[in-house]
Amino acid sequence: MAPPRPLRIGVLGCADIAWRRTLPAMAAAPDIEVAAVASRDPGKADRFAAAFGCASVSGYEALLASSGIDAVYVPLPAMLHAEWVEKALRAGKHVLAEKPLTGDAESAGQLLRLADSLGLVLLENVAFPHHAQHARVAKLIADGVIGDVRDFTSVFTIPPLPEDDIRHQPDVGGGALLDMGIYPIHAALHHLGSDIEVVHAVLRVGARTGAVVSGRILACTPGGVTADLVFGMEHSYRSSCEFAGTRGRLWLDRAFTPQPTFQPVVRIDRQDHHEEITLRADDQFANVVRYFAAAVRMEAGAADRTAASLRQAQLVRDAERTAMRIEVP
Structure with a gap:
């Protein structure tokens, strides 16, 4: 055939x-x-x-x-x-x-x-959940390598962009919350679950452009696991997820934008124990386009991502509604 x-x-x-x-x-x-x-x-x-x-x-x-x-x-x-x-x-x-x-x-x-x-x-x-490193991290957490998770921190920040970049135009590029903020928000959804809720937020807004240039969101699960989500386009580059548990902590650098040849490293600290696990390289963009093609063909394994996208958009809305807005030069 x-x-x-x-x-x-x-x-x-x-x-x-x-x-x-x-x-x-x-x-x-x-x-x-x-x-x-x-x-x-x-x-x-x-x-x-x-x-x-x-x-x-x-x-x-x-x-x-x-x-x-x-x-x-x-x-x-x-x-x-x-x-x-x-x-x-x-x-x-x-x-x-x-x-x-x-x-x-x-x-x-x-x-x-x-x-x-x-x-x-x-x-x-949203490509990063399709990278194998996040499945490995989720398994380590589920296996109790750091005990019960109590706090989650995720950061995605990039260096300052040129003044004419479209992300400084809220009616075109949408600003940092819609661009960089999506990453830590989606990471919280991915690792902590869809029932996470925004508690409060701080948004720094450019006085000249009206665009959000950076911010911080505090969220929480019904069970009291907190999520500290940081984003912006006026920083050094950071791209990470960190889990703090009852027995230790686990963190992952290059959580969102690793190159296809990059081998991620998961770091685990427990009392007198420090461990680094080097993972295999993976291409999250190749994975997501294959996933899309499989979904179109209705192949097995192509789960519906509708709920995750909708919940992400709702959390962005809630961050905007609860935020303290600070005007910056």
């Missing part, structure tokens, strides 16, 4: 994350074909098309109208997601959308329900 034809994916937009990580992973996957890239700038589309051996399309509408496209990848700026994800779904396309899915919980819920009603896959591209 002949193998199924590759899933033909069109790309709406020429973002850096698409160029560096997602499209190389798609191009390397045997069951995926990058069929076309659309841009409002023909020069950008031509550059991507030449690099990934696909068609160059002028304008997003033209790509969505193509009968030869099974699914679309949407790496547009955050605040444009809702419009184009909806248009893609109504055009009958499965969608892999960069995080955040949308800028607010209400529209995220509407899109997830729309996809379900149409029998289409809508997957938010």
Whole structure:
């Protein structure tokens, strides 16, 4: 029997994350074909098309109208997601959308329900849970290597961005809460469970731009496990998860953006015991695009991620509602 034809994916937009990580992973996957890239700038589309051996399309509408496209990848700026994800779904396309899915919980819920009603896959591209290091950490915690977890800390911060970066434009890029804040929020959901609730937050807001540039969220599970979630774009680079338990602590550096060749190290401290476990390298972007293709084909193991995306959006909303906002230069 002949193998199924590759899933033909069109790309709406020429973002850096698409160029560096997602499209190389798609191009390397045997069951995926990058069929076309659309841009409002023909020069950008031509550059991507030449690099990934696909068609160059002028304008997003033209790509969505193509009968030869099974699914679309949407790496547009955050605040444009809702419009184009909806248009893609109504055009009958499965969608892999960069995080955040949308800028607010209400529209995220509407899109997830729309996809379900149409029998289409809508997957938010939060890639890090697909890296093997997080499964290994979860097993170590479940095995009681540090006892019962009492506190969780997660940090994702990056150095200051240029003033013209779209993340300084709240109506386009959405700011640091929607960009960097998604990582520690989703990590708390992933490792502590969906019943975690926001207790309070502090958001630093640029006086000139009105964009959130950094912040801190305190959350808690019903059982009293606390989560300290830190994010921002005015720091040194940090990307970590740390668990404090009754018998010790465990932490993981490069929790969110490891390169495919990077071997993560899990560090465990207990009283007089210090241990470092070097894990195998893994490619979380290759894993997430394979997961998306499997979900489209309704293959075993492709679990529904709708609930996680919706709960993440709700926690972002709750952080915004409870936050103390501090204006900074």
